[in-house]
Amino acid sequence: MVTLAEVARHAGVSASTVSYVLSGKRTISAQTRERVERSIRELGYHPNAGARALASSRSNIIALMMPLRTEMYLPVMMEIAIAVATTAREHAHDVLLLTGQEGPEAMRRVAGSGLADAMILMDVELEDERLPLVRETRRPAVLIGLPADTGELTCVDLDFAETGRQCVTHLAGLGHREIAMVGEAAAVYERRTGFAERTILGVRERAAELGVRVLHRPCEGTYESMAGTLSRIFDERPGTTAIIVQNEEVIGPMLSLLRQQGRAVPEDISVVAVCPEQVATQQAVALTSVAIPAFEMGRRAVELVMARVRAEATGAPAATHTELLPPTLTVRASTGPAAGVPVANAPSAGAR
Amino acid sequence: MVTLAEVARHAGVSASTVSYVLSGKRTISAQTRERVERSIRELGYHPNAGARALASSRSNIIALMMPLRTEMYLPVMMEIAIAVATTAREHAHDVLLLTGQEGPEAMRRVAGSGLADAMILMDVELEDERLPLVRETRRPAVLIGLPADTGELTCVDLDFAETGRQCVTHLAGLGHREIAMVGEAAAVYERRTGFAERTILGVRERAAELGVRVLHRPCEGTYESMAGTLSRIFDERPGTTAIIVQNEEVIGPMLSLLRQQGRAVPEDISVVAVCPEQVATQQAVALTSVAIPAFEMGRRAVELVMARVRAEATGAPAATHTELLPPTLTVRASTGPAAGVPVANAPSAGAR
DNA sequence: TAGATGTATCGAAGCGCTTCAACGGCCGGG
């Protein structure tokens, strides 16, 4: 393995000069720089990560802590992970993948050993057991998801409350007065994962403002569960004319069931989904939806955490804050005027 | 940050003794060991990763290189990644997440810098551009997927050829003589990803042996594509009585479409899927399927790569080899006797 | 022209750990 010393010898300069060429922390004459860079290329030199970490006490690694829950929708997690890894590389950092398996103890280990300079936590619950550790280890950290108390923390998430509001606004604008919401699995609510709660909160809030009735039902990720949920909804509220879904896994089954029951979308039932763009567009009926900007969330998390790492290095007072990405509702083919509403409320028009 | 030296002072021993307690590479009296361990606990000591890597030239990190292709089925990738991370921890290693973004150059960087001790490559193509680098950097590496030439390489994968054979055997046993295979997106075949090719090879081979006709059609991941594929299949081969699907994304749409067309599963059409267990069981009709053992693949990859790391440390001659996991076909509700075949071939019986 | 300033480079001191050679004490065998 080529070392910095060998590069220095080859270029006829001292080791420190090579180091400064690499880091750019001191001015180096163009001539010397070029000579060193050529030597680096010719010898195929790669700085040793361990030595660098030891000397600089910076590992250039960001830890990404994933949940291990099976109820979470894996594609979104995956997309966030890919976004994190990709964006991290743009900041000359690598990503260490931590699973929930090891428990919160993993955070102590990684922070304590200096393995990672910073952490990004996914799937944060309202009362997350990792929060005390985040506050305790004074390393830069960013949460993807919103805990109950965001004091001293930096968080990124989609604005799910606003997402819920927009869904209701859109449907109410089309004349719907009885809306059902098919939510995540019951376990998600029990665990008090913020996003699910915030969505239904937003839905209820706007529904109250606009005089719309809402029925909320959680739903597991199976076909049977969806079938049961659907029949219960129409049993309890036969007048339901629109459904908001926030459970990617059962969107397909739901559309399939509605068709079987002879309920046309959007003529008899309007459907708004909260799901990744890809899921919305790949259904039999293109769904009006609010996209989950997974990539953007991962990217922003890295940018925020890198800002904090930089701030820490310069001793600046890293401001903590919460960043809620604004949701965007895209109208597609699955929503239309409520059955029995005068045609004046044209489907193409926006909110009333 | 607590250092080893501080632990040594606190325990009243030398630094090397603490190190040996940690590594177990020399005999330490029970008494001393306990004293040291208590100090470690009391001080909350975590060995510094960089220093350790520098001194031992082992980082205890495995790099996991993911593809960046959107056509790949993300949940499977994700499950493999989780399996890798989990298993790696059991071997006291961490996982570095590399995306295809950076290109094969990432391998050189990671190997050259000593950031990772070993690599696991996912989504390997038949003629993968990363293969030369794997052979060149003499670091332990394991591929998930099978390239055309496995010389000098260690690979893990499901035995897709056998998977294809088993699907045909099962269907032929039920009396089916005209089978259609709905495959992955055309791009997957163009890229020459091994698993898709090997499956259809296995299908064709067994079909030829058993005198079954096979029609193979790739299919994109959308509802429309599935609709088109299905109608083309029944146009060209109206006598088709069974379908093998190897494209997780469109399984839902396919079942939905079949129902719409009035084709009952399994009475009119039998369906065998090659997909994760979860996908097979969550459909409206539980699918007879060959599971994709994603977790097992990730786990085996780590075990093989760790064996090679250990072998390298002891100077043993690490044998390279290919490990094909045996597929298992699970009969569920989606396959039955071919229409028009005497009842003697009961659906519950295995292959004839 | 002496002194002040600035620029480009170098030398050396670590960073925290692993590991090797060496050492002292204890044992049993001759």
Add this chain to the structure above:
DNA sequence: CCCGGCCGTTGAAGCGCTTCGATACATCTA
């Protein structure tokens, strides 16, 4: 009773890099 061997422990030498003065020289100012 002495010696060889073993066990448990230690000191010291790095691992390859960063970074802090210090140095040497060129440039500017009064």
